[in-house]
Amino acid sequence: MLEKNPYRILKAEVLEVTAETPTIKTIRFKPEQPVPFRTGQFIELTIPGVGESPFTPSSKPSINDVLEVSVMKVGKVTEKVHQLKKGDEIGVRGPFGNGYPLDEFKGKEVLVVGGGCGFAPLRSLMYSLFELSGQFKKLCFRGGCKAPSEFLYRKEIEGWAKRPDLNLELTVDKGDESWKGHVGLVTTILDSAQMDYKNGIAILCGPPIMMKFGAKKIMEMGFQEKNLFLSMEKNMSCGIGKCGHCRLGTYYCCKDGPVFRYDQIKNLSEIWD
Amino acid sequence: MGKSFILKDADFTGFLDKLSFDFDVFFPVKNGSQRFFKKFVNANDHPVVGEVRPFEPLKAFFSRAREFVAENFSAEPPKINHKPYAIVGVKACDLKGFQIQDFVFKNNGLEDPFYIHNREKNLIIGADCTCAIDTCFCIALGIKPYPHRDFDLNLSTVPGGYVVEEGSEKGKALLEKYPSLFKNAAESELRAKEEQRAKTTRAVEENLKKFQVPTEDKFQGIIERNFASKIWEEEAKTCVECGACTNICPTCHCFFLYDQKDDKKMARLRVWDSCMIKDYARVAGGANPRKRLWMRLRNRFEKKFDFFPKVLKVYACTGCGRCISACPAKIDIRKVLKRLVANA
Numbered sequence: 001m002l003e004k005n006p007y008r009i010l011k012a013e014v015l016e017v018t019a020e021t022p023t024i025k026t027i028r029f030k031p032e033q034p035v036p037f038r039t040g041q042f043i044e045l046t047i048p049g050v051g052e053s054p055f056t057p058s059s060k061p062s063i064n065d066v067l068e069v070s071v072m073k074v075g076k077v078t079e080k081v082h083q084l085k086k087g088d089e090i091g092v093r094g095p096f097g098n099g100y101p102l103d104e105f106k107g108k109e110v111l112v113v114g115g116g117c118g119f120a121p122l123r124s125l126m127y128s129l130f131e132l133s134g135q136f137k138k139l140c141f142r143g144g145c146k147a148p149s150e151f152l153y154r155k156e157i158e159g160w161a162k163r164p165d166l167n168l169e170l171t172v173d174k175g176d177e178s179w180k181g182h183v184g185l186v187t188t189i190l191d192s193a194q195m196d197y198k199n200g201i202a203i204l205c206g207p208p209i210m211m212k213f214g215a216k217k218i219m220e221m222g223f224q225e226k227n228l229f230l231s232m233e234k235n236m237s238c239g240i241g242k243c244g245h246c247r248l249g250t251y252y253c254c255k256d257g258p259v260f261r262y263d264q265i266k267n268l269s270e271i272w273d
Numbered sequence: 274m275g276k277s278f279i280l281k282d283a284d285f286t287g288f289l290d291k292l293s294f295d296f297d298v299f300f301p302v303k304n305g306s307q308r309f310f311k312k313f314v315n316a317n318d319h320p321v322v323g324e325v326r327p328f329e330p331l332k333a334f335f336s337r338a339r340e341f342v343a344e345n346f347s348a349e350p351p352k353i354n355h356k357p358y359a360i361v362g363v364k365a366c367d368l369k370g371f372q373i374q375d376f377v378f379k380n381n382g383l384e385d386p387f388y389i390h391n392r393e394k395n396l397i398i399g400a401d402c403t404c405a406i407d408t409c410f411c412i413a414l415g416i417k418p419y420p421h422r423d424f425d426l427n428l429s430t431v432p433g434g435y436v437v438e439e440g441s442e443k444g445k446a447l448l449e450k451y452p453s454l455f456k457n458a459a460e461s462e463l464r465a466k467e468e469q470r471a472k473t474t475r476a477v478e479e480n481l482k483k484f485q486v487p488t489e490d491k492f493q494g495i496i497e498r499n500f501a502s503k504i505w506e507e508e509a510k511t512c513v514e515c516g517a518c519t520n521i522c523p524t525c526h527c528f529f530l531y532d533q534k535d536d537k538k539m540a541r542l543r544v545w546d547s548c549m550i551k552d553y554a555r556v557a558g559g560a561n562p563r564k565r566l567w568m569r570l571r572n573r574f575e576k577k578f579d580f581f582p583k584v585l586k587v588y589a590c591t592g593c594g595r596c597i598s599a600c601p602a603k604i605d606i607r608k609v610l611k612r613l614v615a616n617a
Contacts, residue, residue: 005386007530007541011346032346049534053557075557091346208560235556237530240383243546244527245554247576250583255383269500270554270562 006240009046009091010035014084015066021150024117025082026058026070031092034064038099039128040121040231040259044239045069045081046091053077054096054236056121056258061128067092070120070152096239097258100125100203100229102132109138109200111193111223113214115145115186118206119152121231125203126160133165140167140193144186144210148172148179167193186210187217197222205231212272215262225263232258232271278448278455279462281434285320288454289313289361292447296359296396299334301327310360322362323403323430326593330523331367332374334358335391336545338520342387342530343541350386351540357394361428364402366411366593368423370523373581373589377526396443399424400435403469405476408594410607413481413488416591418473431465486607487614489588495613496579500571504612509567511602516547518596518604524577524589527553548572574609 016028027045035043039061046052053075059068071081084090110129114122122143129139141160145151151172161168169189171182182189186206202223204214211230218228234246234253246253249268251260265271280288292298298313300320308327311318341351378388399420402409411418420427425444428435436458439445448455480486499505519525529546532539546553549569555561563569581589590606597605 005343005348005350006383007342007543008348008350009343009346009539009541046532048539049532051532052530072558074559078557207558233556233558233560234562235554238528240385242377242383242385242526242528243530243543244548244576245529245546247554247580250580273560273562273564 007093007238009052009093012090012092014086014088014090016086017084020070020152023074023150024070024072024152025084026068027081027084027090028059028066028068029090029092030066035067035092035095036064037061037067037095039102039124040099041095041097042236042239042254042258043067043069043092043094043096044236045071045077046093047077047080047084048089048091050080051077052091052093052237053081054239054254056124056231057095058120058123059127060131061124062131070117070123072117094239096236096254098256100128100259102128105129105201106132106135108136109140109195110136110203111140111142111190111195111200111218112203113142113186113190113206113218114204115143115206115210116150117152118210118231119143119157122203122205123153123156125205130163130165138167138195139165140195142169142171142186142189142193144171144173144189144206146173148176185213187213190217190221198224200227202228203231204228208233208272215266219262225266226261228262230260230262230265232260232265234258276439277458277463278437279431279434279458280428280437280455283434284454285322285435288451289320291451291454292359292396295356297356298359298361300361313361320362322400322428322435325402325404325406325409326364326366326595327362328521328595328598330370330521330593330595331360331363332370332523332526334360334395335374336378336385336388336526336528336543339542339544340387341540342543345539353390357391357396359396359398361398362400363397363420363424364400364593365416365418365420366409366591367523368397368399368420369411369414369416369591371423372585372587373524374526376581376585396447397424397426397440399427399440401427401429401466401470402473403430405473405480406594407480408597409477409480409592410484410486410594411592412474412477413486413607413610414588414590414592415489417470418477419470429466430469431462434462436462436466484607485611487610491614492578492582492588492610495610496571496575499613499616502613502616504609504616505567505571508604508609508612509570512549512566512570512604513602514549514551514566514569515601516549517599517601518606519547519549519573520545521595521599523591523593523595524581548576570604574613578610578613 055069241255401419
């Protein structure tokens with residue numbers, strides 16, 4: 001008899017579909033059994049008959065019977081994800097990978113930097129950090145987007161400004177009449193975090209170009225390489241380090257990541273592509 | 274080393290007949306100048322137990338080129354509808370492939386149940402090579418042209434039959450099950466075995482000289498050293514991106530998951546994939562870490578000569594030479610290795 005099948009697809013029902021931006025929708029779904037995940041881990045979402053794609057849940061890890069993913073329409077599977085409606089049947093595998101080492105962040109100053117679609121995994125991370133509120137010396141969030149219209153979870157994230165336990169600043173590359181805040185790249189609003197960089201934790205998640213320049217800036221600020229955590233996007237497929245697609249040096253993004261410390265991967269040639 | 278027995282030529286087909294009660298038996302036959310695995314059905318086929326490896330890699334019996342891995346939303350894995358395989362005439366180069374395949378599919382705490390099932394159930398009857406063809410260079414990768422591990426039984430061709438060596442409990446049980454077929458090997462038969470082994474080894478050594486193939490003791494750091502080298506672009510010039518080299522390779526393990534659906538059933542299948550194909554590492558957002566063909570050729574060598582030595586302390590090449598004969602663009606791994614080693 002075969003052992004537990006890691007390729008087994010768990011049935012799930014779509015509960016709600018929310019259009020967040022012109023290109024991003026959030027799918028709220030209920031798997032037939034709970035999917036306990038740590039923040040930063042990812043799942044494979046199946047559109048039956050079409051295929052599966054990797055997404056990091058954007059919802060609270062403390063709730064594991066209903067999950068949310070925010071999905072940008074970019075390819076074959078995500079196009080079908082955008083056509084989903086309440087009651088549709090989808091599939092899920094996972095969770096896979098390592099997630100963020102939250103215990104290591106406790107007692108320290110933490111800077112979370114992200115943008116674009118990277119807000120999806122970071123929202124889940126922020127929920128987890130908020131649940132641990134008071135256990136960090138300082139908590140800073142710096143978010144950036146191309147334009148206000150593309151600002152994922154804009155209302156919710158702007159609402160975090162009221163939190164006494166969070167130092168928040170947001171920016172857009174190009175503003176419009178709805179935007180009263182900062183305009184410029186996210187790297188231009190990091191210095192105001194005013195942290196003990198040498199002993200602080202930095203977390204970075206966003207599109208490749210933001211990752212590249214964000215990491216450079218964070219290093220210049222004086223963070224230690226081992227204290228910068230990057231959530232990497234590679235072509236994760238099997239989720240268990242077998243199919244080969246997401247290799248990154250001597251690691252597989254799916255099982256050794258998707259969260260890496262900067263010193264693990266900084267010398268690899270292909271990290272930002 | 275287990276005990277040695279002799280299986281007479283006259284008893285060979287009878288042995289396969291007996292095996293086919295419990296297994297689907299495959300053995301090598303010759304078609305033109307190539308050898309292929311063929312399913313044993315009756316005594317009319319002429320097996321080529323010795324000589325060299327067949328064209329298909331052994332891995333095809335362990336992770337199928339195309340197989341179902343999930344159906345509907347069922348917790349039950351798809352049914353396996355055939356007897357386990359007994360593969361006869363497996364050569365040392367193919368057996369080295371198990372070091373890589375086992376590591377990938379078994380030993381990282383995230384087991385692949387399909388592979389493990391096949392590894393447990395299938396029977397491996399190895400065989401010594403009795404010659405070398407032009408493309409053979411196993412010795413450069415630290416193996417000999419005769420099996421020394423990872424088999425259940427091994428056959429060494431000698432005049433009048435085969436010297437049989439047991440390599441596992443499963444193999445031992447077979448010998449005990451059919452005692453009338455296996456007699457103690459005579460001193461002269463054991464000598465004939467050693468003489469043949471020495472002769473084949475010399476033939477492979479001749480190949481290494483003729484093609485100036487570097488040996489693995491010189492491979493340390495060759496990828497890192499040559500990462501920015503022009504070698505990759507030059508060698509990839511003729512590549513047509515067909516993926517033959519990876520499909521045919523005993524150590525390549527990459528696969529691709531895809532879905533099928535009709536009115537009754539949804540199924541997930543996996544098929545062998547190739548890192549030489551353009552979209553292999555591309556993500557849906559469009560980023561592709563290896564856009565150029567030469568980057569993918571470099572990546573293929575990096576996986577074999579940098580990744581696996583780092584994570585497993587084994588070079589993921591067995592010197593079987595299949596990629597040399599399969600490549601329509603005449604990319605020769607021996608020549609690439611020679612250039613990498615020379616460019617120190």
